[in-house]
Amino acid sequence: MAESGTTTPGGYLLVLTILLPVVGMILSFTPGGRNAERIALCSTPFGFALACAIAFHVNRAGKPIVYLVGGLPPPLGIALRADGISAVMLVAAAVIVTAAAFYARPKFATPDGVSESRSSLTFWIMLQAIWAALNIIFVGGDLFNLYVALELLTFAAVPLVCIDGRPETIAAALRYLLFALFGSISYLLGVALFYGAHGTLDISLLAERVQSTPVVWTAAALMTCGLLAKTALFPLHLWLPPAHANAPAAASAVLSGLVVKGSFFLTLRLWFYILPALPAEKVAIVLGCLGSAAIIAGSVIALRQARLKLLIAYSTVAQIGYLFLVFPLATGASSAIGWSAGVMQILAHAFAKAAMFFSAGLLAEALGHDQIVKLGGAARVLPLTFLTIALGGLSLVGLPPSGGFSAKWLMLQASVASGQWVWTLPILAGGLLAAGYVYRILTPALSDDQISLVLPPKRSQEVIALALTAVAIALGFAPQAFFDFLEIGRPVVGQP
Amino acid sequence: MTPSVLAGLTGAALVGFGLYGLILHPHPLRKLLAFNLMGSGVFLIFGIVARRGASAGFSFDPVPQAMVITGIVVAFAASAIAVALILRLSAESGHVTLDPEVWTGSNGGDTM
Amino acid sequence: MSLLPILDVVLAGLVIGVAIFTITARELFASVVGYVAYGLLLAFVWIRLYAPDVALTEAAVGSGVTGVLLITAGKRLGALKNAAPEAQPGFAFKLLTGVLAALVASALGAVILMLPDPPPSLAPEAAAAADGAGAGLGNPITAVLMSYRSLDTMLEKIVLILAVVGVWSVGTDKAWGSAPAPLRQQEPYAPMVFLAQMLAPVGALIAIHIFWTGANAPGGAFQGGALLAAMWMVTMMARLTDPPRIDTQWLRVALVAGPAVFLISGLAGEVVAGAFFAYPPSLAKPIILFIEAFMVLSIAAALPMLVAGPPSERPD
Numbered sequence: 001m002a003e004s005g006t007t008t009p010g011g012y013l014l015v016l017t018i019l020l021p022v023v024g025m026i027l028s029f030t031p032g033g034r035n036a037e038r039i040a041l042c043s044t045p046f047g048f049a050l051a052c053a054i055a056f057h058v059n060r061a062g063k064p065i066v067y068l069v070g071g072l073p074p075p076l077g078i079a080l081r082a083d084g085i086s087a088v089m090l091v092a093a094a095v096i097v098t099a100a101a102f103y104a105r106p107k108f109a110t111p112d113g114v115s116e117s118r119s120s121l122t123f124w125i126m127l128q129a130i131w132a133a134l135n136i137i138f139v140g141g142d143l144f145n146l147y148v149a150l151e152l153l154t155f156a157a158v159p160l161v162c163i164d165g166r167p168e169t170i171a172a173a174l175r176y177l178l179f180a181l182f183g184s185i186s187y188l189l190g191v192a193l194f195y196g197a198h199g200t201l202d203i204s205l206l207a208e209r210v211q212s213t214p215v216v217w218t219a220a221a222l223m224t225c226g227l228l229a230k231t232a233l234f235p236l237h238l239w240l241p242p243a244h245a246n247a248p249a250a251a252s253a254v255l256s257g258l259v260v261k262g263s264f265f266l267t268l269r270l271w272f273y274i275l276p277a278l279p280a281e282k283v284a285i286v287l288g289c290l291g292s293a294a295i296i297a298g299s300v301i302a303l304r305q306a307r308l309k310l311l312i313a314y315s316t317v318a319q320i321g322y323l324f325l326v327f328p329l330a331t332g333a334s335s336a337i338g339w340s341a342g343v344m345q346i347l348a349h350a351f352a353k354a355a356m357f358f359s360a361g362l363l364a365e366a367l368g369h370d371q372i373v374k375l376g377g378a379a380r381v382l383p384l385t386f387l388t389i390a391l392g393g394l395s396l397v398g399l400p401p402s403g404g405f406s407a408k409w410l411m412l413q414a415s416v417a418s419g420q421w422v423w424t425l426p427i428l429a430g431g432l433l434a435a436g437y438v439y440r441i442l443t444p445a446l447s448d449d450q451i452s453l454v455l456p457p458k459r460s461q462e463v464i465a466l467a468l469t470a471v472a473i474a475l476g477f478a479p480q481a482f483f484d485f486l487e488i489g490r491p492v493v494g495q496p
Numbered sequence: 497m498t499p500s501v502l503a504g505l506t507g508a509a510l511v512g513f514g515l516y517g518l519i520l521h522p523h524p525l526r527k528l529l530a531f532n533l534m535g536s537g538v539f540l541i542f543g544i545v546a547r548r549g550a551s552a553g554f555s556f557d558p559v560p561q562a563m564v565i566t567g568i569v570v571a572f573a574a575s576a577i578a579v580a581l582i583l584r585l586s587a588e589s590g591h592v593t594l595d596p597e598v599w600t601g602s603n604g605g606d607t608m
Numbered sequence: 609m610s611l612l613p614i615l616d617v618v619l620a621g622l623v624i625g626v627a628i629f630t631i632t633a634r635e636l637f638a639s640v641v642g643y644v645a646y647g648l649l650l651a652f653v654w655i656r657l658y659a660p661d662v663a664l665t666e667a668a669v670g671s672g673v674t675g676v677l678l679i680t681a682g683k684r685l686g687a688l689k690n691a692a693p694e695a696q697p698g699f700a701f702k703l704l705t706g707v708l709a710a711l712v713a714s715a716l717g718a719v720i721l722m723l724p725d726p727p728p729s730l731a732p733e734a735a736a737a738a739d740g741a742g743a744g745l746g747n748p749i750t751a752v753l754m755s756y757r758s759l760d761t762m763l764e765k766i767v768l769i770l771a772v773v774g775v776w777s778v779g780t781d782k783a784w785g786s787a788p789a790p791l792r793q794q795e796p797y798a799p800m801v802f803l804a805q806m807l808a809p810v811g812a813l814i815a816i817h818i819f820w821t822g823a824n825a826p827g828g829a830f831q832g833g834a835l836l837a838a839m840w841m842v843t844m845m846a847r848l849t850d851p852p853r854i855d856t857q858w859l860r861v862a863l864v865a866g867p868a869v870f871l872i873s874g875l876a877g878e879v880v881a882g883a884f885f886a887y888p889p890s891l892a893k894p895i896i897l898f899i900e901a902f903m904v905l906s907i908a909a910a911l912p913m914l915v916a917g918p919p920s921e922r923p924d
């Protein structure tokens with residue numbers, strides 16, 4: 001377990017990685033106008049460099065890097081902590097946010113002749129706010145700090161859902177907001193009980209002090225319930241499909257790829273970092289069952305969708321279910337396999353789903369609609385876009401070679417190694433159903449029908465989407481060193 | 497029964513009432529009110545944790561109280577965003593409902 | 609026999625009673641008024657919990673400004689004349705929800721009774737740090753907000769700005785850049801104008817005093833800023849001033865001043881005091897007050913803008 005007492009070398013990078021998008025937000029807001037997109041776009045390479053630098057430091061140190069804010073150690077002060085999965089998520093977030101920023105540039109750049117426009121300023125400020133919030137979530141070491149980050153994430157994501165102002169998007173945004181607010185307040189209630197029980201909110205200190213008492217169990221249940229609402233795990237998933245399907249493509253990519261992963265990341269922190277000492281097998285099984293239900297229900301409903309973006313949104317609901325299989329699978333002697341599987345699923349889904357939403361956006365603009373039945377022959381006029389969809393679909397289904405395949409293969413391995421054969425059923429069933437809905441998209445597109453473009457697609461946007469899906473595929477080739485890196489800082493019960 | 501325990505139980509009751517209102521009321525503004533009620537119940541629980549932590553010459557533990565102050569401001573900001581969305585929804589469409597059936601026109605839903 | 613226990617029980621009963629009224633009232637407006645009353649009663653509960661800072665914030669922000677927000681919302685909704693009557697939920701659903709809520713409340717109540725004794729607390733650490741990291745501040749809550757957990761406070765100011773942009777983004781494209789609708793549509797009401805002219809300057813002075821004295825006594829930037837915001841809202845409600853256009857530079861600068869100054873001081877801390885968000889020991893208190901002054905400005909700008917809402921096209 002990492003000591004929380006001192007700042008380690010490279011720790012200052014953790015503060016910089018949080019503050020960079022925050023500074024960007026302030027500078028985008030005050031002069032306003034065109035500066036918003038300039039600042040957002042210019043800050044992306046620096047953010048990516050910071051994330052890589054953090055990963056480099058964590059790798060070199062072999063243990064988490066720590067920063068004590070204000071030089072004051074917990075419990076009175078706040079600590080920031082980056083371990084293996086933090087670093088990996090920081091890099092992934094930087095890449096996807098950068099891709100979304102450049103993808104969104106044609107649509108959300110301030111139009112000529114206007115000094116400032118509503119959708120532009122909103123988009124660039126919200127994008128940077130999401131980035132800042134995610135970075136805090138990935139490196140935060142204090143539960144209340146993480147609550148503020150969750151609120152920041154919600155307040156940034158909700159306006160993106162309704163940025164184009166149509167009534168159905170506003171209703172979807174409102175529903176999302178109410179679910180998210182319920183999630184935050186439930187989380188905060190858990191935080192109150194944790195503090196009342198142990199007098200600290202620092203993750204490392206809590207892990208040392210926590211005991212199996214009713215107070216702790218209630219706090220854990222409340223926090224988990226709140227985080228599940230924010231991650232849209234079945235049955236609290238109702239807000240997600242309308243919100244993600246009706247948002248503009250760049251926003252949907254970030255929402256599905258990153259925002260829901262933020263609250264999931266905190267669920268991992270709660271159960272694997274604070275509470276590993278608790279006998280939590282039953283909770284793991286409950287979460288696994290809910291995840292399985294999400295996989296089946298989400299995939300089945302996705303199969304019945306008429307609109308491409310709604311299909312992709314329900315696919316997100318299903319793929320989130322896979323994430324929760326990490327709870328039963330990353331326990332016991334083979335926990336490293338289950339852990340690697342979970343993180344690989346987060347990454348593979350993030351990149352593949354972002355690419356799919358980019359493609360759906362390109363498609364909708366090029367063809368004027370996103371009705372699946374009317375996609376006949378579209379692959380011939382939009383070859384790059386459909387290549388992206390095909391490769392992304394490969395990862396979602398879990399066929400080799402792809403990150404999705406790696407994730408599911410590791411999950412199957414972990415199920416067998418830990419003797420929990422039952423989990424192989426939803427994994428395989430989910431793969432078959434996913435193949436079903438990917439097939440539904442590709443079959444009409446590859447047919448011989450004639451179709452004409454309303455608008456030719458922008459080459460830069462197609463390339464960005466293809467690049468993201470290439471990352472999803474490349475993850476399938478991740479070496480063992482990558483999985484070893486993910487183990488840095490993970491508490492393993494029973495080891496000294 | 498000390499004031500702390502009484503306030504704590506009041507907070508628990510408020511969380512219950514707020515949850516009831518949040519789930520039950522169809523109108524989003526009533527849901528928002530219920531959410532604020534729940535929030536103040538949660539803050540009360542922070543408050544009793546603070547009061548119970550009186551020691552070392554302080555009559556309260558300052559850390560939870562500072563968290564409540566932060567939380568109150570954040571809850572207000574949330575209410576403001578929700579109100580803005582509710583008013584815009586009402587202006588755009590004439591009715592304020594979160595019922596998904598109303599919003600899925602011919603364009604969405606799961607019709608083949 | 610002391611009266612306080614009876615007062616506590618009566619207070620708790622009143623709070624719960626008004627809360628039930630808020631949830632079960634038929635009309636929206638009655639519900640909102642109930643909520644404002646509830647907030648004021650809660651302020652008393654906070655006083656009984658030895659939390660005057662929180663009581664001030666709850667009365668000013670939780671009940672006061674939120675009340676204005678909700679009442680304005682109710683009036684504007686009424687003016688929009690919508691609402692086919694909502695489909696009332698069925699009895700089974702009500703029963704189920706009631707059972708769920710009762711379960712949650714009872715579990716919570718039971719757990720509260722099971723909180724450990726002696727209770728863990730950071731008060732000893734806060735007392736020990738009071739002269740060091742605490743900058744000699746007499747009010748430990750200000751020390752927590754501005755020094756020990758300053759990252760939280762800085763991020764929370766960012767959340768406020770984000771909420772303002774979020775509220776502005778809900779307006780229409782055409783209206784972007786113009787001002788939000790006035791808080792009061794009718795002609796200025798003479799007694800209101802008189803009240804605003806008398807109250808606003810006095811209130812502003814009190815607000816600045818509350819901010820200044822927050823270093824050593826109950827009060828601080830949030831409470832002072834909220835009171836200042838209320839005074840601005842009073843003048844807007846009396847139509848003495850109107851909400852400004854959202855593209856005015858001074859408004860934007862005022863909104864970001866607080867977090868910007870906080871950020872700059874935090875970044876400078878690495879160079880001057882050895883860690884981000886640390887203060888050099890001799891200058892800590894003046895720096896904290898300096899940052900808080902700008903925070904008061906930002907809060908006083910942000911809260912009324914959140915109540916005023918998105919920019920709207922005006923017939924003129």
